[in-house]
Amino acid sequence: MKTIQHALTMKLIVLTSPLTFAASSTDLTVTGLITPVSCTPSLSNNGLIDFAKISRQDLSVDKRTRLRDQTLDLSIQCTAPARFALMMHDNRDGSAIVNSEIYYGLNHDSSGNKVGLYSLNFDPSTTVVDDLPQVFRTDSTVGGLAWSSSNGRPIPIGARSFLGFTNVAGSSAGPIAIRNLTSRVTLETVISPTSALDLSTEVPLDGSATLDIIYL
Structure with a gap:
């Protein structure tokens, strides 16, 4: 009898306990918007900056050396006015000597x-x-959900921040629709101290990045 009573007691506990079963399914929602507008970016000289050969004597042994700034002309042509922003992707990710979204690497020796x-x-x-x-210029570090107050100060193009454009100073409304944009961008380059490099052979400067247009 004791065995039977114990079994009945357990059964009552199960029947009177709240259900705690985990869900066996979940939903996936895919959204987006296909726009008929397209924008094409281009850089002068096919986006190539060539420093040619740099003598080790022109570089610091124990400090970083900043090379002469270089410029490129940037053009963005859209088929119709469009709201967009710029970002840049480092194709040599992880090789920059400073870990920051505004710095891109020159690869390794x-x-x-x-x-x-x-x-x-x-x-x-x-x-x-x-x-x-x-x-x-105005920028967003939260994927376009909010924008900084627009101003005329120069800014590096980031890998995780949106860079947009407007004609109103002090506005946080974000970028305006643009059809054609031309600008001159400046490349700032820094080389590691020669004491931190293997100069037994020639060391190539091997930077590569992709400039992306983000439609808003």
């Missing part, structure tokens, strides 16, 4: 040492948008 870094800097004062009298 034969011993695996990081060669240096560079940044690509946008200046509103050298930018022309359609027939607007003046251009300001």
Whole structure:
């Protein structure tokens, strides 16, 4: 009898306990918007910056050396006015000597040492948008959910921040629709100290990045 009573007691506990079963399914939702507008970016000289050969004597032994700044002309042509932003993807990710979204790597030498870094800097004062009298930049670190107050200060193009353009100073409304944009961007390059590099053979500067247009 004791065995039977114990079994009945257990059964009552199970029947009176709240259900705690885990769900055996979940939903997946896919959203998006296909836009008929397309924008094409291009850089002068096919986006190539060539420093040619640099003598080790022109580089610091124990400090980083900044090379002479270089410029490229940036053009963005859209089939119709479009709201967009810029980002840049480092194709040599992890090789910059400073870990920051605004710095991109120059790859490694034969011993695996990081060669240096560079940044690509946008200046509103050298930018022309359609027939607007003046251009300001605005940026977003939250994927376009909020925008910084627009201003005319230069800014590096980041790998995790949106860079947009507007004709209103002090606005946090985000980028305006643009059809044609031209600007001159500046490349700033820094090389590691020669004491941190393997110079037993020639060391190539091997930077590569992709400039992306983000439609808003």
